[in-house]
Amino acid sequence: MKLAANLSLLYPGLPLARRIEEAARDGFAGAEILFPYDLPPAELAMLLQAQGMALVLVNTPPGREGEKGLACLPGREADFDAALAQALDVCRATGCRSIHVMAGRPPEGAARTDCQATLVGNLQRAAPLAARDGITLTLEALNRHDMPGYFYRLPEQAAQVIAQVGHPAVRLQFDFYHCQREGLDLDRALRAALPLVHHVQFAHPQGRHEPDPADPAVAQALRTLADSGYAGWIGCEYLPRADTRAGLAWREAYQAAVAGRA
Incomplete structure (x- = not known):
């Protein structure tokens, strides 16, 4: 279970090239970048x-200003296709193998059934394109406090969409932070989701700062993940309280939790 630095949040105030350098210096072998679309893909590579x-994870472009994704928006299928194409271009250039497909917020007045049908249809069209390049599309439930109105807020809701899509290239992105913000039993939610989990992220539920692997709930979930044989990445998607490097002491507690010593 390797740790990936989320370079959209860590090392704030630095240009992306410096963030990559600093993360490598701090021992990270992988990086997440939420929206890596300001640079040509070849330059990023x-x-x-x-x-x-x-590069282990990118998001699809979120859409127009204020939008939080396109995949569930009826009538915006062409925009979704264009956004997916951008993400695939980045993945092909960099070797990234995971794309978080942002579902978005249903438009005012839109029926949820229509939005779900749009989301499923978009994913069924997108999955073979991603699979052709060995890329997995992930769905992530986002908590209602940070992302009010987002199409799904619970992992089981995203899992229902995955089941409807019915393609092995569409799987679940499980985020400890969003689950804890929703007040879920973290270990129970993880155990229910494990067969679908492709990528994991974490942060402290208060302020989205440095994670606390010594917290009993987090430590138990990390052990469950390790015991399951999960060999993917865990994204460090958090807002540093101060200096990023100074805040990395939590990694000792992470190693202890994974080893079952916490």
Whole structure:
């Protein structure tokens, strides 16, 4: 279970090239970048390769200003296709193998059944394109406090969509932070989701700062994940309280939790 630095949040105030350098210096082998669309994909690939850094997750572009994704929006299928194409271009250039498909917020007045049908149809069209390049599309439930109105807020809701899509290239992105913000029993939610989990993220539920692997609920879930044989990435998607490097002491507690010593 390797840790990936979320370079959209960590090392704030630095240009992306410096963030990649600092993350590599701090021992991260992988990086998440939420929306890596300001640089040409080939240039981004060179920056990562120069530091021996793997790009492990990107998001699809969120859409117009204020939008939080396109995949569930009826009548916006062409926009979704264009957004997916952007993400696939980045993945092909960098070797990234995971794309978080942002479902978005249903438009005012839209029936949820219509939005779900749109989401499923978009994913059924997108999955074979991603699979052709060995790329997995992930769905992530986002908590209602940070992302009010988002199409799903619970992992089981995203799992229902995955079941409807019925393609092995569409799986679940499980985020400890969003589950804890929803007040879920973290270990129980993880155990229910494990067969679908492709990517994991975490942060402290208060303020979305450095994770606390010594917290009993988090430590138990990490052990469950390790015991399951999960060999993917855990994204460190948090807002540093102060200096990113100074805040990395939590990694000792992470190693202890994974080893069952917490």
